[in-house]
Amino acid sequence: MDRAKDRPPLTAALLAAQDADGGWGAEPGKRSNTEATALAVLALGASPGPGASAALRRGLAWLVDHQRADGGWPLGVGQDRSTWPTPLAVLAVLGRPELRERAAKGLRWVVGHAGIDPGWFIRVLYRVWPGALPVRMNPTLKGWSWDPDAFSWVEPTAYALLALKKGRPVLSGPDVDARIREGESMLYDRVCEGGGWNYGNTNVHGVNVPPYPEVTAVALLGLQDRRETPANRSSVEAMRRMLAEVDSGFALSWAIACLAVHGQDTTAERRRLAESYIRTGFLRSTRTLALALIASGSPESVFGL
Amino acid sequence: MSGPMTRRRFLGATAAASAAAGCGRTPGWDRAVYRKAERSRVAILPARDYAVPLTDVVLQGIRQFRVPVVGRKIVLKPNLVEFDPAGVINTHPAVIAAAVEAFRRLGAREVVVAEGPGHRRDTEHLVAASGLYRTLTDLGARYVDLNHDDVREVTLRSRFTKLGRLHLPETILGADLIVSMPKLKTHHWAGVTLSLKNMFGIVPGMIYGWPKNVLHWAGIHESVVDINSSLPAPQFAIVDGIVGMEGNGPIQGDPKPCGVLVFGDDLVAVDATAARLMSIEPRKIKYLEHAAKFLGNVEYEQIAQIGESLESLRKEFRVIQLFEGMRVAGG
Numbered sequence: 001m002d003r004a005k006d007r008p009p010l011t012a013a014l015l016a017a018q019d020a021d022g023g024w025g026a027e028p029g030k031r032s033n034t035e036a037t038a039l040a041v042l043a044l045g046a047s048p049g050p051g052a053s054a055a056l057r058r059g060l061a062w063l064v065d066h067q068r069a070d071g072g073w074p075l076g077v078g079q080d081r082s083t084w085p086t087p088l089a090v091l092a093v094l095g096r097p098e099l100r101e102r103a104a105k106g107l108r109w110v111v112g113h114a115g116i117d118p119g120w121f122i123r124v125l126y127r128v129w130p131g132a133l134p135v136r137m138n139p140t141l142k143g144w145s146w147d148p149d150a151f152s153w154v155e156p157t158a159y160a161l162l163a164l165k166k167g168r169p170v171l172s173g174p175d176v177d178a179r180i181r182e183g184e185s186m187l188y189d190r191v192c193e194g195g196g197w198n199y200g201n202t203n204v205h206g207v208n209v210p211p212y213p214e215v216t217a218v219a220l221l222g223l224q225d226r227r228e229t230p231a232n233r234s235s236v237e238a239m240r241r242m243l244a245e246v247d248s249g250f251a252l253s254w255a256i257a258c259l260a261v262h263g264q265d266t267t268a269e270r271r272r273l274a275e276s277y278i279r280t281g282f283l284r285s286t287r288t289l290a291l292a293l294i295a296s297g298s299p300e301s302v303f304g305l
Numbered sequence: 306m307s308g309p310m311t312r313r314r315f316l317g318a319t320a321a322a323s324a325a326a327g328c329g330r331t332p333g334w335d336r337a338v339y340r341k342a343e344r345s346r347v348a349i350l351p352a353r354d355y356a357v358p359l360t361d362v363v364l365q366g367i368r369q370f371r372v373p374v375v376g377r378k379i380v381l382k383p384n385l386v387e388f389d390p391a392g393v394i395n396t397h398p399a400v401i402a403a404a405v406e407a408f409r410r411l412g413a414r415e416v417v418v419a420e421g422p423g424h425r426r427d428t429e430h431l432v433a434a435s436g437l438y439r440t441l442t443d444l445g446a447r448y449v450d451l452n453h454d455d456v457r458e459v460t461l462r463s464r465f466t467k468l469g470r471l472h473l474p475e476t477i478l479g480a481d482l483i484v485s486m487p488k489l490k491t492h493h494w495a496g497v498t499l500s501l502k503n504m505f506g507i508v509p510g511m512i513y514g515w516p517k518n519v520l521h522w523a524g525i526h527e528s529v530v531d532i533n534s535s536l537p538a539p540q541f542a543i544v545d546g547i548v549g550m551e552g553n554g555p556i557q558g559d560p561k562p563c564g565v566l567v568f569g570d571d572l573v574a575v576d577a578t579a580a581r582l583m584s585i586e587p588r589k590i591k592y593l594e595h596a597a598k599f600l601g602n603v604e605y606e607q608i609a610q611i612g613e614s615l616e617s618l619r620k621e622f623r624v625i626q627l628f629e630g631m632r633v634a635g636g
Contacts, residue, residue, distance in 0.1 A: 026450070026511070030454070031455050033511070035511075145514065146510075146513065146514025146515070146518070147512065147513055147519050149519070150513075150518050150522065153514060153515070155426070155515070198424070199516055200516075205627070207553055209557075214427050215426075245388075246427075246434075248427050249429060250427045251427050279433070280429055280433055283450065287453075
């Protein structure tokens, strides 16, 4: 996307998608949720323009209103427990001095949560006979989960790592470092053959499972301070290869953000992102609209450490 | 068990132990709510390939049953899992298009296509790359991403899992008829994936994640039953068996041309028949065994076949080693 030319239509579409309560839903007209609202706030914060500042203030107010007493954020309106979009909400309020304590509370929630333990049987089995497991992974490594009562997977772990690393000026300490180290170990344990990540299974019943570009991009953003690690380098290359076959706004936006953070040229991907919007309108996904707006500007300022 | 404990034997043993653990529980459903029919009907209609006039075939299939369509909101739930240039993983867009047209011709108020892919969040990629986006745009039909739909929590009507309640998408809760449109496929966790297992896709990823791992921890087979027992509207099934998948399904298997579409209003009977088409014994599929107790019919004698004979179209589907025991002896 042309940085200057393509942003106004995206901004207008995002502004038009804002719900009456100040948040954004998965699509225009759907109930506001934390993921879409956090990404929209990040996008508007990085793309000031007519109407954007008022919408941004309302979006931030929605996030403030919906932060729960335990510091986390729920999925959205009508949901009553804190869960996986919390790191995204933290990213959206980070850097705003008046919301510093909000960010710290959110980060404490992230530090205090992990994917569930697989149980003693799986732990023992992994120690004595890992080949008996139908999936090839170290199930004892705990990253973060989608559902608070579920196993660790790649995407929520990457969001959590990104928030904890960007949030270090607000919250730091040995417990934060320990969670970061374990989350990183979990991600490296789930790297697919040849590089890249999918949702989190590299091999099932002895057969390799291929990576996805969008998940690879998010994982690399979470691991961006380890970019000289061989797995990072091979995964950037794997993502470039995967992008040759993917034209979606969601994948291209995350990939552009990742490549920009890694200092790579994204001219071709930005052009394809613009074409994708024309072709599908991103299937009305507010989340993708916000990500595309970030990608068409300076994503390194939003997601870079 | 004699002989060395191989990985395959170990997996088989743990599966058996898991099955045994389920024995002896109190019935997992309210006997007053479910009235299983004495007999069910399943139609197997030929369709050589995806270029034949599929709308005619689908119309013929639906008309074999008393399906409530006129003035109703129909939700078609295809199986959309991964991008697949060979067209083997997903329900073929031509079959989905035929179903949209058929239900419209039969007087549906609205026909919506809805799916919540279980592995991949990038629905835009799956829908566009599979050709479904172009197909639905040409038809003026709406696609709903069930992973990101508004949701409501519902109480499950059976208790094979300990989940108790699940969030389900408003699109599903607002349907007058839910049409499960799976691919005829093997599955490396469940043995086969057909119209009942296809309903995993209605469980929203926003809540339960990618993969929908909460269901795996609760028990795949048990979750299949609890989801299907709790659907809010009547169901119908159209199985895309024109080209199925054998081997390491549901993603990394091989194409298996079968040249059929399978129809029915008892999803248990449809899946039992589809399994027999694949030379797989339906009673050995745990979720079908559970479902046969109260949701529908599995026994061959309880299912009236319409259209082509099962025997003339039966194929031998390869399965992964873990499920070799499910195959009908002699194919």
